[in-house]
Amino acid sequence: MREEIRGITRSTGLPHLFITINPADYHNPIPQFLAGRDIDLDKFYHKLDTKSEAFTHIQTVAQNPIASAEAFKKLIDGFIDIIAGFKRPDKIGVFGEVDSYYGVVEAQDHGSLHCHFFFWLKGGLSPQTVKEQALADPEWKRKLFKWLDDIVCQDFPADTTANRPDFTDPDRKLPAMSRPPDPNDYAFEETWQQDLRNLLEITGQVHTHSSTCFKHLPEYIKGLRNEDKDCCFNLPREFVKETYLDDDGHIHLKCSNGYINGYNDICVTCLCCNMDIKYMGSGTAAMAMVQYVTNYIAKLSLDSSTVFTALCGAIKAVCEYPPIDPITEQIDNNEQSHLLLLKTCNSMIGKRELSGQQVASFLLNIPNRFTNHKFDKMWW
Known part of the structure; x- marks a missing residue:
């Protein structure tokens, strides 16, 4: 996989976007349906016992890894074909026109599958060209920043309120398991923004410090730690009022809430799951970042x-x-x-160790990587 990614990079150039899609198979109606449950999106967490229903979700997925693997495949195919636009008539998706993509499937500790993607955009420029073009043409730079602010969000939607679902309240719904807002509704824009915020809060898109954040700190100074400065994930990020280009050619994206992982509003709404998105087309360290991410997503899952x-x-x-x-x-x-x-x-x-979903994926002939390229093996 590592060499395949590097092969695309050699022929096409550096990737422009790095995206992680992390489906919530436990709290997603598709695996439940594929596992044979007769579900009603209008009743989930509304007229059912929320505690027993949450346990049933987890139990259903644990006992039916094939359903979970099939749901993962359907979700990733939908993301590539529709959201990224690869099989749309005009080939235009949420991020623009995609020229190439490469996604590597990985399993989490509890077995759920997720996918790391590189995207190469048609007509995308190299980091050096982006810097030169942005410095030479202010209007072009403005349009670039507008596009970046449109596809990468690092803040809650405007005019929304915190509304984390309470599982003990039978009148509240879990957003990922509920029917999404109807686009034909006259109040869709308002309800969609609030629904999006609910999804962000319930799918782990908002970072909360835990012991994992400080696992690399020596034991003798853990009691003296500064949570915001010593977090190994470098969160919260610095506040950035407006997207700008620094002297090194690195683009700093607008960030109003440093605890929120970068996300795309359309992706989160459609997929109802956690995600991450990074723009990789700027800065002197772009190549180093590609090298690191390539090694990371193609690593073997063996601990020390x-x-x-x-x-x-x-x-x-x-x-x-x-x-x-x-x-x-x-x-x-x-x-x-x-x-x-x-x-x-x-x-x-x-x-x-292989999770049930990984074994099921192999039995169902679901690939462990998704790409639009074909690679010939040369034995030498």
């Missing part, structure tokens, strides 16, 4: 404890039964090193 456990087991096995050279009747050091490496690799592969 699994690796060390496998290594210890291999060392123990090789020491207990060392290979003996039949001629010298001494321990064959070369063969022992070979066996150590082989046993370690086999043990790590055997200990690698």
Whole structure:
């Protein structure tokens, strides 16, 4: 995968957008329906026991990983084909016209699938060209900033109020499981904005500090930490009143709420899930960012404890039964090193955990990456 992404970059240039789609399979009606439940979007969290219904959601997905995998595939296909516009007649989507895309599927700790995407836009410019064009043409720069502010939001919708759903209140609904506002309704614009805010609050789009934020801090200073300065996610972000271009050619996007992860309002409304979106077409560090993100999204899901456990087991096995050279009747050091490496690799592969959704995806022949490119393998 890593080389495929780099292959597109070599032929097309740097990607322009990095987007993560993180579907909420536990609280999404599609997996529930595919699992065989007879659901009513108008009754969820309205006339049902909210506590028992939430447990039923989780139980249904846990017992039906195939339904969860199928729902994930449908959601990602809809995102690519409709929202990104790749299969629309005019090829124009929310972000513009997409020339290339590459998405890598990954599983979270509890098994749910999510996808990291690179998007290359048709007619997209390199970071250096963006800087030169923006400095030379103020009107072009204004249009660029307007486009960026339109596709990346870092604030709550205007004229909305905090309205986090209360699961103990039977008259409140969970936004991700409820019917979305009707576009034909005369009050759609108002209700949509409030519904969007509800989604942002319930899908984890708003960051809240937790122990994970400070896992890299030494134990002896964790009690003295400054939560806003020591968060490993660098949140909250700095306040940016208006989008601007700095001297290094890096574009700083408008940010009125530093705790909100970058999102696209259309994506969140349609997908009803957590997401992240970053513009990668500016700044001297754009190439370094591509390198880092490429390595990140193509990594293997093996933690350090699994690796060390496998290594210890291999060392123990090789020491207990060392290979003996039949001629010298001494321990064959070369063969022992070979066996150590082989046993370690086999043990790590055997200990690698796969979620039910990952196994179901394999059985359903759902790809572990989504792209519009075909790659030929060259054996040399």
